[in-house]
Every structure is written in structure tokens, then in C-alpha cells.
Amino acid sequence: MKLAKFISILAALIINTALASELPNSLPNNFDSLGPTVKQLTTETGRQIHYVDDGVTNAHPVVFTGGLGTSVRAIRLLDFLRTMRQDLNIRMITVERNGFGQTQFNPNLDMSDYAKDVEYVLDHLDIDHFSLFGISGGGPYTAKIASRLHKRVLSIHMAATSPLIGQADWCSPDQGTSGYSDLLAYPMQFFGFPKSSSMHQVEGFQDTAFEEAARAHNLRGQSADPAPLEHEMALYCSEGAIDTSHVKSKLFVYRGQADELLNNEPNDAWQKHYPKATLFLRNYPGEGHDVQYRHLDQILLDLSGQSxxxxxxxxxxxxxxxxxxxxxxxxxxxxxxxxxxxx
Known part of the structure; x- marks a missing residue:
């Protein structure tokens, strides 16, 4: 009996010693990321700019502009391919737009001010040349940046957006903002993807979108105030067609040909608005507005120069x-x- 007890104790000691010797090798050397940190810059006028800089310093810089009414942390919706992005040596930078997330709303600011904010951040980060990546309602802002900083732009990548946003068909009296504004208090409706969307294959993607909608319109205690969103949509129409006739960089366009939001776009729309750019059209038959995420893998490859x-x-x-x-x-x-x- 004593021998059996001795053997049991000895076996336990051997197992515990083995586990103890293995434990240090299984411990992490770094914390796992919970997403990029939002940073702040203060302009000469005292206005605060909020931005994200995600990637190593010597990587290829890409300025990302998220969709309608999104905060700077909308970049998290790209993180399901974050490892691929890092392996391709891409550095993502995004600047928050007026009134969303942590950024105070100023009704006097327009798209030109946003392009200036982006320039301010890039200069602060000592970035000269860069690529642009705009999706959905962020497309017009991307175009504005390209127009202002065209000599510094290496390539432009536009997904699920249109150069026609802000023109007559988009700005008719029956195209009001109330349909969107009424949803701001309901993030699960504002940023919900249809059941048919491929993005439901990505674990946690839809929940991250819900969180983004809540953040963008409530973070500062704004309680789903529709003013910033209504201002942003009004800017599309007051800005009208953005002059990109002088932009000479490569232009990649990713279109879902079943996208009901962009179904009035003629095939030559992009070439007309970017006559000096080298255009690459990537059309996706039968696909809708989520091509901006569904084909992020190809977009990242194009951004890395493998187009x-x-x-x-x-x-x-x-x-x-x-x-x-x-x-x-x-x-x-x-x-x-x-x-x-x-x-």
C-alpha cells in the first residue's frame, strides 16, 4: 500500500516537473492585438485630428477611407486579412471624418478640409508617396485627396463606390437622408449585412460592423445625433463632380455588377472622370455592395504591386x-x- 502511494506521488512529481519545464516555452512574448490605437494631432488652429497608423514604418503606406458615416476604427473591418496585409508589407493609415467617433462635429468643414487633414497627418508621419483605398461612401473623399495630392499618389483603389456620387441622380429631392438617419440609434440595422452576404463566412465580422456603427454615432455621447451624417451626405451634393482630370496614377475599380446602390453607373464613368489615369476595372458579376470586403484579398495584392x-x-x-x-x-x-x- 505504501509502495503504491509512493509511486503515485513520484509520478505526480515527474508530471508536474515536466509541465513546469515546458511552461515557459508556451507563454507569449507579446500581447495579442485588439486593433490599432487611435492617435491624436492638434492643428495650428487647435482642432483635433484623430487617425490610425497601422503597420511598420518602412512598409508601403496606404490611406484608407471608410464608408458613409464611419469612424476611424472602421479599419477594423479589414482586419480579417490583417496577417496577409502585414505579409505584403502594407501600412494602413486612416483619418477620421468630421463628427464621427471621437471627432467633434463642425458644420463649417467640407471635403477640402478633410483632404487637408489627411495631408497634415501624412506630413506629420513623414510620408511622401502613398496609395489610396476608398470604399463606398468614402469614395468621394478619396477622390478629393487624389485631386489635392495627385503628385504624391502612387495608385488609387476604389471599391463599391462611384464617381457619380453627388451628381444629379444622387441629389434629387427624393434622395433624402432620413432613411439613414433614422437607423443611427439602431446599429444592428444601420450596419447589417444581408443574409446572402459572403461576409458571414468571416467569424465576428458582422459583430464588428455593429460595434463600428455604435462607436461612430455614440462614442462622445452624441446619442445617434444625425447632424454629422446629414452634413456628410449634403457634402456629396454640394461638392458635385470632383475634378480628377489631372490625376495620372493607376486607378483600380472593384465593382459588384449586382450592386443596387450603384446600378446606374455607365461603363465609361471612371475613364471620363479620370481621363489621364491608367484604369483597371475589376467587375464581379452577380455580386453586390460587399465586394469591398469580399475581394479585399485581391485589393491587397493590387496595393502591393501584384496587379x-x-x-x-x-x-x-x-x-x-x-x-x-x-x-x-x-x-x-x-x-x-x-x-x-x-x-
Missing amino acids: SKILICKDGDQKMISPLAQQKLMPREYKLGLCQWDN
């Missing part, structure tokens, strides 16, 4: 192929993007 190839999944393998090779494949033979979308 001559298309990312596909074929027979369970991820491949980069030429557009010509893609045309030779039947649609049923492959899917666009990472194989994870095929699961």
Missing part, C-alpha cells in the same frame, strides 16, 4: 494567374480569391 495577376482558388489550391488564363477557365472551375471563401 498583373488574379488570385483564384482551383481544386483546393490558391493560384495567381493572368487575366488571359482566367478567361480560358469556365466559371464553375474556380472561385476568385482565397480558398477560404470556398469553405
Whole structure:
């Protein structure tokens, strides 16, 4: 009996010693990220700018502009491919727009002021040349930045947006803002994705979108005040067509051809508004407004300079192929993007 007890104690000591010796190697060296930190700059006039700078200093800088009525932390919606972004050596910078999130609302500011804010942040970070990435309602702001800083822009990437935002069809009397404003107190409605959206494949994506909607319109205690959103939408119409006729950089456009929000856009709209740019159209038949996220993998590759190839999944393998090779494949033979979308 004593021998059995001795053996049990000895075995326990051996196991505990083994676990203790292994434990230090299993402990992390760093904390896991909860997302980028929002930083502040104060202009000469005393106004505060809120921005995010996510990436290493020597990486390729990309200025991201989120969709309608979003805060600076909308960049979190891109984090489902954060590791890919880091592996491609991309540094994401985004500047918060007037009245959302942590930024105080000033009804006297316009898109030009936002472009100046972006310039101020880039100069502060000692960034000269950069790329632009705008989605949905952030597209006009991206165009404004491109117009102002065109000599510094390496490439422009526009997803689920249109150069026609702010023109006659968008600004008719029946295109009021109340439909959006009424949803601000209900983040799950304001930033809800339809059940058919591919983004439900990304664990936690929809919940992050809900959190972003709550943050953008409540963080400072503004209690879903519609004034900033109504101001932003009014700016689209007061600004009208943004002059990008002098912009000469590469322009990549990502369009869902079943996007009901952009279904009136003619095929030549982008070339007309960017006559000196080298245009690359990436059309996605049967897809809607969520192409800005669903095809983020291709957008990141384009941003990193690998735009001559298309990312596909074929027979369970991820491949980069030429557009010509893609045309030779039947649609049923492959899917666009990472194989994870095929699961």
C-alpha cells in the first residue's frame, strides 16, 4: 500500500516537473492585438485630428477611407486579412471624418478640409508617396485627396463606390437622408449585412460592423445625433463632380455588377472622370455592395504591386494567374480569391 502511494506521488512529481519545464516555452512574448490605437494631432488652429497608423514604418503606406458615416476604427473591418496585409508589407493609415467617433462635429468643414487633414497627418508621419483605398461612401473623399495630392499618389483603389456620387441622380429631392438617419440609434440595422452576404463566412465580422456603427454615432455621447451624417451626405451634393482630370496614377475599380446602390453607373464613368489615369476595372458579376470586403484579398495584392495577376482558388489550391488564363477557365472551375471563401 505504501509502495503504491509512493509511486503515485513520484509520478505526480515527474508530471508536474515536466509541465513546469515546458511552461515557459508556451507563454507569449507579446500581447495579442485588439486593433490599432487611435492617435491624436492638434492643428495650428487647435482642432483635433484623430487617425490610425497601422503597420511598420518602412512598409508601403496606404490611406484608407471608410464608408458613409464611419469612424476611424472602421479599419477594423479589414482586419480579417490583417496577417496577409502585414505579409505584403502594407501600412494602413486612416483619418477620421468630421463628427464621427471621437471627432467633434463642425458644420463649417467640407471635403477640402478633410483632404487637408489627411495631408497634415501624412506630413506629420513623414510620408511622401502613398496609395489610396476608398470604399463606398468614402469614395468621394478619396477622390478629393487624389485631386489635392495627385503628385504624391502612387495608385488609387476604389471599391463599391462611384464617381457619380453627388451628381444629379444622387441629389434629387427624393434622395433624402432620413432613411439613414433614422437607423443611427439602431446599429444592428444601420450596419447589417444581408443574409446572402459572403461576409458571414468571416467569424465576428458582422459583430464588428455593429460595434463600428455604435462607436461612430455614440462614442462622445452624441446619442445617434444625425447632424454629422446629414452634413456628410449634403457634402456629396454640394461638392458635385470632383475634378480628377489631372490625376495620372493607376486607378483600380472593384465593382459588384449586382450592386443596387450603384446600378446606374455607365461603363465609361471612371475613364471620363479620370481621363489621364491608367484604369483597371475589376467587375464581379452577380455580386453586390460587399465586394469591398469580399475581394479585399485581391485589393491587397493590387496595393502591393501584384496587379498583373488574379488570385483564384482551383481544386483546393490558391493560384495567381493572368487575366488571359482566367478567361480560358469556365466559371464553375474556380472561385476568385482565397480558398477560404470556398469553405
